[in-house]
Structure formats: C-alpha cells, structure tokens
Amino acid sequence: MTSLRLLCLLLVGMFATPAFGQAAAPPDAVAKPTCTKPGEFPGTLATDRQRQTWQKEYTAYSECMKKFISEQKALAEPYLKAYNAAIDEYNENIKVYNEQIEKARAAK
Numbered sequence: 001m002t003s004l005r006l007l008c009l010l011l012v013g014m015f016a017t018p019a020f021g022q023a024a025a026p027p028d029a030v031a032k033p034t035c036t037k038p039g040e041f042p043g044t045l046a047t048d049r050q051r052q053t054w055q056k057e058y059t060a061y062s063e064c065m066k067k068f069i070s071e072q073k074a075l076a077e078p079y080l081k082a083y084n085a086a087i088d089e090y091n092e093n094i095k096v097y098n099e100q101i102e103k104a105r106a107a108k
Contacts, residue, residue: 038058039054
C-alpha cells in the first residue's frame, strides 16, 4: 500500500509540473460545457405551456450535459489507461526489487 501511495505522489508531481520545453496550459483551457441551463421551475401557478417549455429546456440541458460528459470521458480514456498501466508496471517492478533486496539481506 505504501508503494502505491508513493507512486501516486510521484505521478502527481510529474503531472503537476510542465514537461521541459512545454508551456503550461492556461488555467482556463479546461473544456467547459456550453449547454443552456433551463430557467427556474415554473411552479404550480404556471400554465401548461410554461411547464412544457421548461420541460423541453430541461431535457435539452440534460442531454447536452450527458453528451459533454461522454465526450470528455472518451478524451480522458487513453490517459487513464496509460496511468493504470504505469501503476501496474511500477508495482510489478517494485515487487521484484523488494524480493532482490530481501534475498541480498538474507545472504549476509
């Protein structure tokens, strides 16, 4: 468990600093949804037409957000796979190195 924590800290440190020769992305470069939010819920005194209009706006907003989330997830997927592969490789190698250290200590 300690090895995994160390790996996470190392990965955070690596990704927190820009790579040599690269400019850091501006903080506002993060993608934001452009979905139009529905107005306030019309309430019980509203006409059926007002409620129907609000429902359409709400449905459009909900679908837009779901699409945005799906697109962002698809963009992140390769990075998540690389992240998980790096963790797996790290854990495998640390296990081998720890076994070698233990054998060397036992040989003394």
